Amino acid sequence: MTDNQIPAELVMTGIAKVYGTNRAIDDISATVPAGQVTVIVGPSGAGKTTLLRIICGLDAPTSGQVHFDGAPIDGVPDGLAMVFQDYSRSLFPWLRVEANVGFPLRRIDKKLRRSRVMEALEAVGLAGKEHLYPWEMSGGMQQRVAIARALACHPRLLVMDEPYASVDAQTRAELEDLLLTIQATMKITVLVVTHDIDESVYLADNIIVLSKAPSRVSEEIPVRLARPRDQITTKEDAEFIRLRAHVLRLLRNIPEAPTGAGSLAAKVTA
Amino acid sequence: MSVLTRAAQPGVSASDLPRRSRLIGRRVVLSAIVPILILLVWWLGSLSPTKGLFIASPLATVVRTFQDFLGGNASHLFLGTVAWQDLLPSLWRATVGFWLALVVGVVVGTALGVKPVVAALFQPLVHLGRSLPTPALLGVFFLLFGTGDWPKVLLIAFGVIWPILFNTIDGVQGIGTGRAHVAEVFKLRRRDVLFRILLPGAAPKIFAGARVALSLSLIMMIISELQKSRNGLGYLLVATQRNFDYPGFWSVLLVLALIGIILNIIIVRIERRVLAWHQGATSQHD
Amino acid sequence: MKLISEPLSLLKRIVLGVIGTLGIGLILEVLIRTRVISGAGLPLPSAVVRQGYHLLGNTAFLTQVFYTLREWMLGLLIASVVGVILGGLMGAIPTVFTMFSLPVEVLRPLPAIAIGPLLLLLLGTSMLPMSLTVAAACVWPILFNAMYAMRSVDPVAVQTAKTMHVSPLGIMARVRLPASLPFMFTGIRVSASIGLIVAVSVELLLGSGGGIGGYILLASTSASNLDVVYAATAVTGLLGVLVSGLFALADRAAFGWKKGLAQ
Numbered sequence: 043m044t045d046n047q048i049p050a051e052l053v054m055t056g057i058a059k060v061y062g063t064n065r066a067i068d069d070i071s072a073t074v075p076a077g078q079v080t081v082i083v084g085p086s087g088a089g090k091t092t093l094l095r096i097i098c099g100l101d102a103p104t105s106g107q108v109h110f111d112g113a114p115i116d117g118v119p120d121g122l123a124m125v126f127q128d129y130s131r132s133l134f135p136w137l138r139v140e141a142n143v144g145f146p147l148r149r150i151d152k153k154l155r156r157s158r159v160m161e162a163l164e165a166v167g168l169a170g171k172e173h174l175y176p177w178e179m180s181g182g183m184q185q186r187v188a189i190a191r192a193l194a195c196h197p198r199l200l201v202m203d204e205p206y207a208s209v210d211a212q213t214r215a216e217l218e219d220l221l222l223t224i225q226a227t228m229k230i231t232v233l234v235v236t237h238d239i240d241e242s243v244y245l246a247d248n249i250i251v252l253s254k255a256p257s258r259v260s261e262e263i264p265v266r267l268a269r270p271r272d273q274i275t276t277k278e279d280a281e282f283i284r285l286r287a288h289v290l291r292l293l294r295n296i297p298e299a300p301t302g303a304g305s306l307a308a309k310v311t312a
Numbered sequence: 313m314s315v316l317t318r319a320a321q322p323g324v325s326a327s328d329l330p331r332r333s334r335l336i337g338r339r340v341v342l343s344a345i346v347p348i349l350i351l352l353v354w355w356l357g358s359l360s361p362t363k364g365l366f367i368a369s370p371l372a373t374v375v376r377t378f379q380d381f382l383g384g385n386a387s388h389l390f391l392g393t394v395a396w397q398d399l400l401p402s403l404w405r406a407t408v409g410f411w412l413a414l415v416v417g418v419v420v421g422t423a424l425g426v427k428p429v430v431a432a433l434f435q436p437l438v439h440l441g442r443s444l445p446t447p448a449l450l451g452v453f454f455l456l457f458g459t460g461d462w463p464k465v466l467l468i469a470f471g472v473i474w475p476i477l478f479n480t481i482d483g484v485q486g487i488g489t490g491r492a493h494v495a496e497v498f499k500l501r502r503r504d505v506l507f508r509i510l511l512p513g514a515a516p517k518i519f520a521g522a523r524v525a526l527s528l529s530l531i532m533m534i535i536s537e538l539q540k541s542r543n544g545l546g547y548l549l550v551a552t553q554r555n556f557d558y559p560g561f562w563s564v565l566l567v568l569a570l571i572g573i574i575l576n577i578i579i580v581r582i583e584r585r586v587l588a589w590h591q592g593a594t595s596q597h598d
Numbered sequence: 599m600k601l602i603s604e605p606l607s608l609l610k611r612i613v614l615g616v617i618g619t620l621g622i623g624l625i626l627e628v629l630i631r632t633r634v635i636s637g638a639g640l641p642l643p644s645a646v647v648r649q650g651y652h653l654l655g656n657t658a659f660l661t662q663v664f665y666t667l668r669e670w671m672l673g674l675l676i677a678s679v680v681g682v683i684l685g686g687l688m689g690a691i692p693t694v695f696t697m698f699s700l701p702v703e704v705l706r707p708l709p710a711i712a713i714g715p716l717l718l719l720l721l722g723t724s725m726l727p728m729s730l731t732v733a734a735a736c737v738w739p740i741l742f743n744a745m746y747a748m749r750s751v752d753p754v755a756v757q758t759a760k761t762m763h764v765s766p767l768g769i770m771a772r773v774r775l776p777a778s779l780p781f782m783f784t785g786i787r788v789s790a791s792i793g794l795i796v797a798v799s800v801e802l803l804l805g806s807g808g809g810i811g812g813y814i815l816l817a818s819t820s821a822s823n824l825d826v827v828y829a830a831t832a833v834t835g836l837l838g839v840l841v842s843g844l845f846a847l848a849d850r851a852a853f854g855w856k857k858g859l860a861q
Binding site for chain 3: 120177
């Protein structure tokens with residue numbers, strides 16, 4: 043919770059996780075560069091959530107190591123904030139929105155805390171809603187509260203686990219744009235886990251594609267789409283469409299099509 | 313550093329066996345501490361110069377329990393005189409009272425539960441009944457139903473019927489609309505609706521009510537034997553005290569606890585068998 | 599056979615409840631007065647109501663009512679403190695659960711009322727042994743609710759707090775405890791109605807003359823006073839209904855947020 047917000051860098055080296063005889067993660071090495079949006083995408087059951095728990099220090103890897111700004115992590119690193127998929131379970135129903143967002147800031151002076159809560163609510167477009175209970179709000183608004191709570195900590199790394207999997211498509215698009223705006227203005231490192239390919243390409247500066255369990259890194263893909271991105275123009279960009287197909291092939295284990303007219307035929311025969 | 317050295321999740325391998333037996337040993341020791349402390353306090357209490365008079369030592373209590381309740385020969389099924397004179401009549405009355413309440417409670421509760429208007433007519437009285445201190449009616453029941461076992465059995469039944477009645481109404485009214493639609497779409501016969509949908513659907517609630525009723529029936533059993541009684545565990549509680557026979561008094565307490573434990577084991581077994589489907593259906597939501 | 603019917607409105611249910619209660623009273627009154635059912639000691643509803651009305655203006659009776667209420671509240675308070683602390687710890691800490699599960703299983707089925715006389719012997723004639731008996735009956739629902747509630751606190755909520763650097767003690771106080779409070783209160787609600795019945799029962803059993811139970815005991819020595827017995831019993835029952843109503847209101851006021859807990 044430092045106030046000088048220098049974005050953090052995260053490095054995973056040789057992460058493996060074994061449950062009994064079940065090898066969930068085989069060997070993952072990857073870097074989440076500072077100040078960028080990195081998206082981890084993988085087929086269901088690829089151990090994405092397990093990997094996130096390890097990155098957040100909630101769980102220890104069987105072998106391997108995670109470095110947060112050059113220091114090996116042991117427990118939850120300082121400057122990391124997490125947004126869970128299930129907002130209805132991660133927000134506290136007995137607290138109003140203001141107290142929910144202020145929950146992690148207990149050690150801070152009351153006045154400063156309130157101003158940081160208001161600032162975070164403003165950033166997610168929820169100014170004036172601080173007196174509601176989370177369960178009085180729509181799913182999309184609840185997830186905004188969860189994001190505001192993470193932002194109120196002034197994190198240097200924002201980790202999100204399938205953050206938009208439980209909201210409808212319209213809200214999802216709004217929240218994706220909200221995240222990109224926040225990232226651009228606050229210059230924080232963002233790590234998102236998702237199974238949605240469009241979302242991964244739309245949000246990312248880098249995509250880390252995982253294989254099926256026991257998972258490894260299939261490929262690290264840099265995304266060079268222009269920013270600021272737009273739900274319509276970015277998504278009709280030829281590069282967007284190419285990347286999207288590329289990620290899908292990786293996930294489905296389909297070999298890369300030769301460029302040009304043969305691509306459709308190759309897809310069908312495969 | 314410590315992340316690297318931390319051990320993997322415990323799996324199933326031979327090297328874990330000593331670790332596991334150590335864990336079991338630890339559990340046994342841990343679960344013995346509090347019971348031993350309780351026995352120690354009990355024993356020390358019995359030695360106390362002031363209160364010790366009223367407190368029979370654990371050993372004396374157990375010995376007395378064996379003498380009174382298990383001292384008989386083969387012709388008496390190895391049960392002691394007190395078991396024949398007091399324990400069995402008490403249990404008999406409690407059992408009859410409980411089953412009477414269960415049958416009447418479930419039948420009436422189902423009848424009320426199916427018809428919301430009728431349920432609403434009786435609702436205040438059911439609420440009142442649930443809150444009545446039935447033991448207060450002990451004297452009245454003797455007057456109404458004469459002497460002998462009947463007033464006692466009826467008092468027990470009247471005292472324990474309310475949780476069964478209340479929960480049956482609740483359970484029958486709580487049958488999901490989904491299941492109700494099934495009954496209507498398939499045009500089931502009345503009998504099938506009753507035995508295949510209503511009662512099984514309400515069974516978890518009825519069981520919850522029956523459990524409360526069962527523990528209440530032990531209390532009512534004791535209360536019902538306080539007046540105009542010549543036998544029974546409740547009578548013994550009073551009589552042993554009146555005769556300053558404290559080992560006898562403590563042995564009755566011990567027997568009551570044992571009955572409670574045995575009843576609890578029985579009902580858990582029955583519940584597990586009858587409600588197996590229910591646990592399967594609800595565990596997914598937990 | 600029709601199983602689905604429109605749920606009745608609150609107003610309709612109240613009107614039907616009043617009609618039902620008055621109707622049953624009236625039928626009973628007619629049956630007894632016309633001697634269709636007869637026998638000594640039958641309660642004539644009109645006489646019971648009249649007697650109940652007198653009792654409410656009778657200071658001697660009201661004194662005993664307040665005595666019972668104090669005894670019951672003290673017992674409920676003791677049971678709540680013990681049940682919430684021990685049950686909460688058993689739910690939160692596996693070691694504590696292992697230590698106390700055997701004694702709890704053995705002591706729970708013991709009919710609380712049976713230890714009343716013992717407590718009276720040890721502590722002397724006063725309110726305390728009776729309140730402790732009430733507590734012995736009331737502690738179990740509270741303890742078990744507290745235990746299950748603490749054990750089943752949503753792991754996502756706990757993890758959320760962990761990622762915010764909240765200490766284990768802080769998680770206990772700021773996440774697990776508030777998340778369990780509604781269920782602990784449900785336990786206290788259940789115990790409250792049991793407690794009032796046990797309070798009157800133990801007064802009857804110990805017969806030291808205190809409380810509604812003592813009043814009833816005194817009244818039932820003479821057969822002519824039966825209406826007083828019925829009326830006092832009914833008044834206690836009404837008191838119990840009132841108490842559970844108040845607890846339901848308190849529940850809604852304090853724990854309305856519980857619908858926000860994920861099922």
